[in-house]
Amino acid sequence: MLRQAERLNDSLLCVGLDPEPARFPGAWKDDPARIFDFCTAIVDATRDLVIAFKPQIAYFAAHGAEAQLEKLMAHIRAVAPKVPVILDAKRGDIGSTAEQYAREAFVRYGADAVTLSPFMGFDSVEPYLRYPGKGAILLCRTSNPGGSDLQNRRLADVEGQPRVYEHLAALAQGPWNTNGQLGLVVGATYPDEIARVRELAPTVPLLIPGVGAQGGDARATVRAGYRCAADGTPTGLVIVNSSRAVLYAGSGADFAAAARQAAQATRDELNAARRG
Numbered sequence: 001m002l003r004q005a006e007r008l009n010d011s012l013l014c015v016g017l018d019p020e021p022a023r024f025p026g027a028w029k030d031d032p033a034r035i036f037d038f039c040t041a042i043v044d045a046t047r048d049l050v051i052a053f054k055p056q057i058a059y060f061a062a063h064g065a066e067a068q069l070e071k072l073m074a075h076i077r078a079v080a081p082k083v084p085v086i087l088d089a090k091r092g093d094i095g096s097t098a099e100q101y102a103r104e105a106f107v108r109y110g111a112d113a114v115t116l117s118p119f120m121g122f123d124s125v126e127p128y129l130r131y132p133g134k135g136a137i138l139l140c141r142t143s144n145p146g147g148s149d150l151q152n153r154r155l156a157d158v159e160g161q162p163r164v165y166e167h168l169a170a171l172a173q174g175p176w177n178t179n180g181q182l183g184l185v186v187g188a189t190y191p192d193e194i195a196r197v198r199e200l201a202p203t204v205p206l207l208i209p210g211v212g213a214q215g216g217d218a219r220a221t222v223r224a225g226y227r228c229a230a231d232g233t234p235t236g237l238v239i240v241n242s243s244r245a246v247l248y249a250g251s252g253a254d255f256a257a258a259a260r261q262a263a264q265a266t267r268d269e270l271n272a273a274r275r276g
């Protein structure tokens, strides 16, 4: 699905759907009942510009707006059936509970992929791999400064003493990737680490948040993470997420047009970086 959407829309950009009613335009401001309306306006304005959409579940659950998220997922499937939807939930729990989280993501919401915290190990990830064709994207080297607290520590009892994120990248490329559906999250704020992850996991899709509001460099991100064959076919895809910089590009009645403009500019910048 990712390869198909990348070709269809000529894009590496993922628009993150992180709706904050306090930032909604005009009469919608502070009204959580407008979460669906706000998000569908963004989806409709950008659906031909993206490789994926990424709703962040907390922005819905915090307002008791799960029904609006269900409606939104159905809306995306209807208007952009070839664009994968990554449910950003960052789940991580023992196998029996993971089975419920997997059902929530893939059956209740119909997501194509879900983000997971791999802290509890492979048996906490495995239940998600039982769904054919569905993606499980593991936090590896996150975009936040505190990401280095644990992820950059070295593992003394693993050969070569890799850092935690390096070890995880190797597991995701190899033994953990039992159905070929794993991905990794690497922050745009750390391009050197993106390059290192790409070295260890040459073909795993990388979800890269952190351009836009967090200040990550789009060009450096693509250079570090995107790989293609001599004929231009991607061999290592990147899914570069921007949320706030797209969603809140404008604050008036024309917010959806402003979001489209911001998404288009970022998509073009990412494409220039991979072709330049």
Ligand SMILES: O=C(O)c1cc(=O)[nH]c(=O)n1[C@@H]1O[C@H](COP(=O)(O)O)[C@@H](O)[C@H]1O
Pocket (backbone or CB within 6 Å): 016, 018, 056, 088, 090, 115, 141, 142, 143, 144, 185, 186, 187, 209, 210, 211, 212, 213, 214, 241, 242, 243, 244, 245
């Ligand atoms: O898994 C994620 O999507 C994620 C991982 C990470 O390392 N950093 C990160 O910012 N994110 C998410 O990506 C989005 C970034 O939003 P913006 O900073 O507004 O573009 C938010 O939904 C975060 O929860």
